[in-house]
Amino acid sequence: MNRDRSIWLWIVQRLTAVGLIVILATHLWVTHFAEPESMIVFGAVASRLRTTLFMVVDYGLLGFALFHGLNGVRNVLLDWGLGGWAERLTTWAIVALGVAAFVYGAFGLYPFIAAA
Amino acid sequence: MSVDKVQRVPRGWRNTPVHPANLHVGTWAWILHRITGLALVGYLLLHICVISSALYGSGSFDVVLGVLQTPFFLVLDLGLLAAVLYHGLNGVRILLFDIGVGVRRQKEIFAATIVLSAAGVLWGFLRVLPEIISR
């Protein structure tokens, strides 16, 4: 990884960290703490996801957490001193996992939105 | 020079810098940050699969979430809360150090992250306790 791109990843890791504080706090508050007695059921989640605010929160969380988390996993793996082809393989495996998880998660939220 | 004047180099794992007793506060903070970060990635991938159970019908989603809201999983959720709180708070500590704030107060700030995380988990425990007892 050349230096230019590493410093960008380092910066984005920090920007996603700050973003996650806000998005994750909102997500946890709304799903678990705002109404502690209520169970999480399809209908309740669907009515939330119909609002723009929660589409932004949930899709944003999906993207931010996957980027931040998987970039973190990549950093841990590269700490073993990988270089050359091993580093490229790690990078592409992480990218593939991230794209697959994002697409699956994005489709997974769709039934709630379509339930309107 | 006689041989017994030569300083003996201590041997054994106990005397290496990587023995737990010889680690610095910052190293503990880093190890915990790493473990909780990796655990959260594992949780995130599971969480995506759980929520995507809605792809197989709203009934499937409600069955899966019904199981995940039984006392056993509520207790596991406390572990998740602990990981999120520690990783998030220690993350803030890292971000502050990056902009040069609090570097001289390392130990106190680490202690604060531990105390705040523990307080958050205790609060969560008190919140799920009635649910666990009533079911």
Ligand code: HEM
């Ligand atoms: C509450 C919001 C969060 C904050 C403030 C935060 C903060 C940070 C920061 C600052 C780093 C960089 C550490 C470094 O470069 O030394 C980091 C690394 C990491 N984060 Fe987060 N994070 C948050 C949420 C998450 C979530 C939700 C996940 C999982 C999906 C996650 C997974 C990771 C991983 C795997 C690493 C790499 C660990 C390492 O390099 O040792 N983080 N986090």
